[in-house]
Amino acid sequence: MDSFIIHVKNPSEKLTMKAVIWEGKPYETVVREVPRPTIESPTDIIVRVTTAAICGSDLHNYHGLLGGSDVPFSMGHEAIGIVDQEAAKASCPILFPSLPPPCLPHTPAAEYVRVVDGDSVLISIPQGTEHELDYLTCADIFATAWTSITQTGFQPGDTVVVYGAGPVGLLAAYSSLFRGAKKVYSIDHVEARLARAESIGAIPIDLRRGDPSEQILKLEPNGVARVSDCVGMECVNPSLKPQEGYILNDAVRLIAERGGIAITGAYLSGPRDKGEPRQGPQWATVPFDIAVWFTKGATINGGSVFPSQQEPTLKDLITAGRVRPGFVFDHIIDIDQAPEAYRLFSEHKIQKAAINNGEGKDGDVCVRWQRMVSKVHTYRLYEKSHVHYLRAYFPAVPHPANSASLGRPPLPLLAAPPPTSTTNDTPKCCRFRNASRALSRGGRYLNRSLQQAPSPTPPSRGPSQQPP
Ligand SMILES: [Zn+2]
Numbered sequence: 001m002d003s004f005i006i007h008v009k010n011p012s013e014k015l016t017m018k019a020v021i022w023e024g025k026p027y028e029t030v031v032r033e034v035p036r037p038t039i040e041s042p043t044d045i046i047v048r049v050t051t052a053a054i055c056g057s058d059l060h061n062y063h064g065l066l067g068g069s070d071v072p073f074s075m076g077h078e079a080i081g082i083v084d085q086e087a088a089k090a091s092c093p094i095l096f097p098s099l100p101p102p103c104l105p106h107t108p109a110a111e112y113v114r115v116v117d118g119d120s121v122l123i124s125i126p127q128g129t130e131h132e133l134d135y136l137t138c139a140d141i142f143a144t145a146w147t148s149i150t151q152t153g154f155q156p157g158d159t160v161v162v163y164g165a166g167p168v169g170l171l172a173a174y175s176s177l178f179r180g181a182k183k184v185y186s187i188d189h190v191e192a193r194l195a196r197a198e199s200i201g202a203i204p205i206d207l208r209r210g211d212p213s214e215q216i217l218k219l220e221p222n223g224v225a226r227v228s229d230c231v232g233m234e235c236v237n238p239s240l241k242p243q244e245g246y247i248l249n250d251a252v253r254l255i256a257e258r259g260g261i262a263i264t265g266a267y268l269s270g271p272r273d274k275g276e277p278r279q280g281p282q283w284a285t286v287p288f289d290i291a292v293w294f295t296k297g298a299t300i301n302g303g304s305v306f307p308s309q310q311e312p313t314l315k316d317l318i319t320a321g322r323v324r325p326g327f328v329f330d331h332i333i334d335i336d337q338a339p340e341a342y343r344l345f346s347e348h349k350i351q352k353a354a355i356n357n358g359e360g361k362d363g364d365v366c367v368r369w370q371r372m373v374s375k376v377h378t379y380r381l382y383e384k385s386h387v388h389y390l391r392a393y394f395p396a397v398p399h400p401a402n403s404a405s406l407g408r409p410p411l412p413l414l415a416a417p418p419p420t421s422t423t424n425d426t427p428k429c430c431r432f433r434n435a436s437r438a439l440s441r442g443g444r445y446l447n448r449s450l451q452q453a454p455s456p457t458p459p460s461r462g463p464s465q466q467p468p
Contacts, residue, residue, distance in 0.1 A: 015035060015036060016033045016034060016035055016036060017033070017034060017035075017036045017110060017111035017112050018031050018032070018033060018034075018110065018111055018335050018336070019031070019032060019034045019074045019109065019110035019111070020074060020075045020076065020109035020110065020335065020338045020339070020342075020355075021034070021072045021073070021074055021075070022061055022062065022067065022071065022072060022073055022074075022075055022275075023071060023072040024071035024072065024274065024275065024277070025064075026062070026063055026064030026277060026278055027062065027063065027064075027343070027346065028062075028339070029062060029075060029338060029339045029342050030339060031335055031336055031338060031339065034074075034110070036111075036112050037112055037113060037114035038114070039114070040114065041116070043116065044114050044115065044116060045083060045114075045115045045122060046083075046112055046113070046114055046115075047079075047081035047082065047083060047112065047113050047115055047122070048081050048082045048083075048111065048112055048357070049079045049080070049081040049110060049111060049112065049113055049357055050080055050081050050082060050129075050132070050356070050357055051079065051080045051132055051133070051136055051354050051355065051356050051357065052076050052078060052079040052080075052109050052110075052354070052355045052357075053076075053078035053079070053136055053137075053139070053140075053141075053329075053352065053353070053354050053355070054075075054076070054109070054338070054341055054342060054345055054352070054353045054354075054355070055076075055077065055078050055140055055141065055167070056166055056167065056168065057077065057140070057266065058075055058076060058077070058109075058342070059342075059345065059346055060266060060268065061073075061075060061275075062075075062342050062346060063234075063278060063346070064276055064277045064278035064279070065268065065276055065278050065279050066268055066275075066276050066279065067273070067275030067276045070274065070275060071274055071275045073275065074109060074110055075109040075338075075342075076109030076110070077139070077140065078136060078137075078139040078140045078141070079109075079113070079136070079139065080125070080132055080135060080136050080139075081113070083122075109335075109338065109355060110335075111335065111357050123311065123315075125315065126319060131318055131319075131324075131326065132326075133326030133329050133354060134318045134323070134324055134325055134326040135315070135318060136326065136329075136354065137167075137171065137325040137326060137328065138307065138310075138311060138314045138315060138318070138325075139307060140305075140307055141167045141168050141171055141325075141328070141352075142171050142175075142310075142314055142325040143305060143307035143308075143309075143310040143311065143314060144168050144171075144264060144305040144307065145168050145169070145170075145171035145172040145174070145175050145228075145230070145264075146171070146172075146175045146310050146313075146314060147264075147305045147306075147307075147309070147310055148168075148172050148228045148230065148262045148264035148302070148305070149172055149175045149176050149179065149226070149228060149262070151228075151260070151262035151264070151301040151302055152225075152226035152227065152228055152259075152260040152261065152262045152301065153225075153226065153259075153260030153299060153301070154176065154179065154181070154225075154226050154260070155225075156179060156180030156181070157180060157181075157182050158176075158181055158182060158224075158225040158226050159181065159182050159183045159184075159185075159220060159224045159225055159226070160172075160173070160176040160181045160183070160184045160185070160224065160225070160226040160227070160228065161184075161185045161187065161205075161212070161216060161224050161226070161227045161228070161251075161254060162176070162184065162185070162186050162187065162202070162227075162228045162230055163187045163212070163227070163228065163229045163230060163231050163235075163247045163250075163251070163265075164187065164188060164229070164230035164231040164265060165186045165187070165188035165190070165193035165194060165196065165197040165202075165204075166188075166193065166230065166231075166348075166351070166352075167328045167351065167352040168230045168264065168265075169186065169188070169193075169197075169228075169230035169231070170186070170193070170196060170197060170200070170328050170351075171325055171328060172228045172230050172264070173186045173197055173200060173202040174200050174323075174325065174327075176226075176228075177200065177201050177202070178322075178323060181226075183203060184201070184202040184203065185202065185203045185204075185205050185212075185216055185224070186198075186202035186203065186204055186205065187205045187207055187212045188204075188205075188206075188207060189206065189207040189208050189236070189240060190348045191206075192348075192351070193348070193351065194206060196328075196351065200327070207236075207237075207238055207240075208238055208240070209238070210238050211238060211250055211253075212250055212254065213250045213251075213253040213254040216254055217253075217254065222256055223254055223255055223256030223257070223259060223296075224254060224255065224256055224259065225255075225256050225259045225260070226259060226260055226261075226262075227251045227254060227255050227259070227260070227261045227262070228261075228262045228264055229247045229248065229251060229261070229262065229263045229264055229265050229302070230264050230265050231247055231265040232263070232264070232265020232266040232267055233265070233266060233267045233268065234265075235247045235265070244286045244287065245286030245287045245288060247265075248261075248263065248286060248288060249287070249288065249289050249292075252288075252289055252292050252293045252296070252298070253289075253292060255296060255298045256296070256298075257296045257297060257298070258296070258297055258298065259296070259298045259299075260298060260299045260300075260301065261298055261299065261300045261301070261302075262300075262301050262302040263300065263301070263302030263303070264302050264305070267286075328351055328352045329351070329352045329353070329354050330350060330351040330352060330353075331350050331351075331352070331353040331354070332353070332354050332356050333353050333354070333355055333356070334355070334356065335355050335357060338353075338355055341353040341355075
């Protein structure tokens with residue numbers, strides 16, 4: 001990393017940046033100083049990343065289950081940033097022949113990223129930083145959760161069960177409640193996650209107390225209409241031991257006749273490669289109790305999600321102040337803290353971390369990173385240094401709308417997130433929130449959210465909360 005060659009027109013310009021890199025060792029990421037990306041084709045756009053998120057999908061990389069044939073590679077796929085106008089004027093001043101291609105910064109857990117075909121893959125969001133974390137969720141997790149509920153065949157008034165109360169599972173529960181679910185059960189084995197689910201109006205089910213189907217069928221003897229699996233291949237049974245197909249089979253026991261199941265958590269398999277040392281064929285097939293399913297005739301839907309399809313709806317709901325999906329973030333960190341955040345996230349000790357790289361300034365054009373195709377394709381493409389999986393739109397005129405400029409107060413949140421710093425599950429990482437970064441937009445967002453009085457009762461879900 002220390003021998004790349006640099007040709008530069010403006011010697012005062014900083015030529016390198018920090019990026020979160022996976023170097024082929026499972027359960028380990030590092031922050032490296034790497035060359036800043038430059039425009040290599042007329043359709044490239046350089047984006048200065050203001051906030052990137054660490055996603056559960058990134059943990060598949062982190063665990064060595066997914067990543068392709070080349071290491072090292074840079075991490076991440078959820079980000080908000082600002083178009084780097086200066087880079088647009090420069091003419092490729094940097095050359096780095098000694099760097100392996102995957103190390104080039106095409107993924108956004110870094111300070112800058114080169115977006116191939118930027119005009120068609122970036123999307124504008126309102127100026128300002130007020131709802132940065134809310135918009136950030138649209139790049140993947142909110143869109144994925146929202147789609148999962150749609151794929152169950154959900155109708156207002158349905159009872160919903162969501163396996164997993166990580167960021168996607170929480171937002172699936174949140175989406176169900178917002179869209180008019182009668183009841184939502186949220187299953188997990190991590191107390192902090194169950195508490196968060198309860199705080200938004202879901203009924204927590206502790207996996208450690210036994211099969212969720214058994215627990216919930218005592219309360220819903222006829223089964224439930226809709227089930228969303230937001231866990232996927234790394235699922236565990238009530239003894240917290242990995243068990244292939246555990247959730248799918250439990251869901252089939254739980255589902256009502258003619259109900260709908262969506263499999264949203266990832267299932268991936270393939271030949272073991274350099275970038276995926278723990279990959280294997282073990283998840284290509286799972287045992288499935290087909291007789292139980294057959295007698296019920298439930299639908300099974302799911303698969304990879306295309307966030308851009310949900311984008312207009314979700315962006316408008318956020319802009320209008322009707323949803324606040326950013327509640328899933330509980331830590332705002334500096335990029336240097338990313339390796340520790342990955343570890344704590346992998347150990348379920350933090351809910352969702354955002355890597356904050358600093359404020360924008362007046363006149364910046366805000367854009368959001370938008371992911372388009374399956375995670376498998378995403379990472380396969382990473383190794384080719386392309387980002388053609390991104391697709392959205394990017395109006396030339398900055399979007400002026402936000403909840404304030406609409407001239408009306410935002411609707412109440414479904415519920416306020418509980419203060420997480422009081423749990424024993426968050427030992428070292430609490431310092432992240434107390435760092436100077438708390439003064440950043442994310443810190444203000446969290447502080448403001450925490451000041452909301454927790455709702456003692458589940459929020460009413462009248463027609464006014466139905467999406468347009
Ligand atoms: Zn993601």
